[in-house]
Amino acid sequence: MKAVVVTDFNSALEIQDVPVPTPGHGQVLVRMESSGLCHTDIHAAHGDWPVKPRPPFIPGHEGIGHIEALGAGVTTRSVGDRVAIAWLGSACGCCRHCMGGWETLCESQENSGYSINGALAEYAVAAAAYVTPVPDAVSSTDAAPLSCAGVTTYKAIKVARVAPAETVAIFGVGGLGHLALQYARIAGGFVIGVDIEDTKLAMATELGADHVINARTTDPVAAIQELGGADVAVALAASAASFDQAYRSLRRGGRLVCVALPAGNATLNLPIFDTVLNGKTVIGSIVGTRNDLADVFKLHAAGRTKVITVDRKLDEINQSIEDVLSGAIPARVVFQF
Incomplete structure (x- = not known):
């Protein structure tokens, strides 16, 4: 599959052919339709923050696509479901924060495109419990930026x-x-x-x-x-x-x-x-929870919000980053697969 890969913090991002990942226990394999470019992806690629990801890795946490395969033990999602892969890749589910409705503060969380491979690729694996269903009334192009x-x-x-x-x-x-x-x-x-x-x-x-x-x-x-x-x-x-x-x-x-x-x-x-x-x-204020994302999708499906996007192809990743940093992009770049 084709994927964006951060090889180090001082080089341009690469488009590489890498193996399609296999979903493990509790995971799903998602074939991407759209994936947004967040400024966090740029910070990740440049190693800008005190806590840095570890190259090589695949960035991206605004991924929308259909589930193509289920890992062992998955019963809450089905092949064909359209879902969002968001920043919160997983959390422990049992700490004080998770139990109190603040799973985004979990100290054991994994983050898509940062601590685990993300959605700027033709396929991605994700925890079944942490992908969010996308309503039929929300297009994949709009759903991508809404996910972060x-x-x-x-x-x-x-x-x-x-x-x-x-x-x-x-x-x-x-x-x-x-x-x-x-x-x-x-x-x-x-x-x-x-x-x-x-x-x-x-x-x-x-x-x-x-x-x-x-x-x-x-x-x-x-x-x-x-x-x-x-x-x-x-x-x-x-x-x-x-x-x-x-x-x-x-x-x-x-x-x-x-x-x-x-x-x-x-x-x-x-x-x-x-x-x-x-x-x-x-x-x-850090990113919202899975329940918050479901609310965001509901509002958009009801026509309450409008998403402004610019469509790009995945091999335009480096030019897209330049355009975001220069202010040339009005709102969000969304890569179409």
Whole structure:
């Protein structure tokens, strides 16, 4: 089969012919139809984070396809089912986090395309219990970004407890941000889109943003404060400076939701006096659970969200990475098989 392979952190990704994997106990073999390119895949390929994957590996955690074979012991899935392979490849299922509904905090979890081979390949194996069925009303192209960009931002809005008529500032209107602003609107919020690309801000306006701010030409903190400040600021740009801007855009009682993971071990310096006296909250939000992803698919099937994608072929992986890093992609690249 054809697969994207990270051979080391300093080289271009390779398209290699590798054996089709065999599903083990509790696993399924999925033939890919679509697979999205997440910024996390780029960080993984470059070894950007303190905890690094181990080359060689196959990246990808937005994979959609049909099950072609079942491993031993699989009774909850069937051949022919269309499923999503998401970031949470598996978890222990019995720790305090898993039992409490926070399986994404499990310390024994495996992550697709990072600690185990992922979905940027013609076939992938995955734990049967951790693939999520895709409703018929959701196309495979749309389902791919929803499996990470969607469920990640849905969770961010959920943990922020956005209430109707609150102001939500989305810092970074790209693959994640274009969905985050839609979930904020579904929750009843007034949305401000912040980015440095006019094309992305135009997309944000088309998707219902109440205000947009170009942070390259305008101080977003001053602009948001002139609008009354943000009740919630969601940091989705992989830039440490944007996290600081997001924090300073908050009004009293505001909540900063940290989602993006800039390269290296970036830090956020918080003014203690301002945080305490103004009752501000900082929340770390990781990707959502399997239940969250099922909710994301339900919302999309009901016509509540729109996914903006650019179709590519798998052998365009390196050019696609360049395009994402340059800001040339409005939202999400999806590879079609």
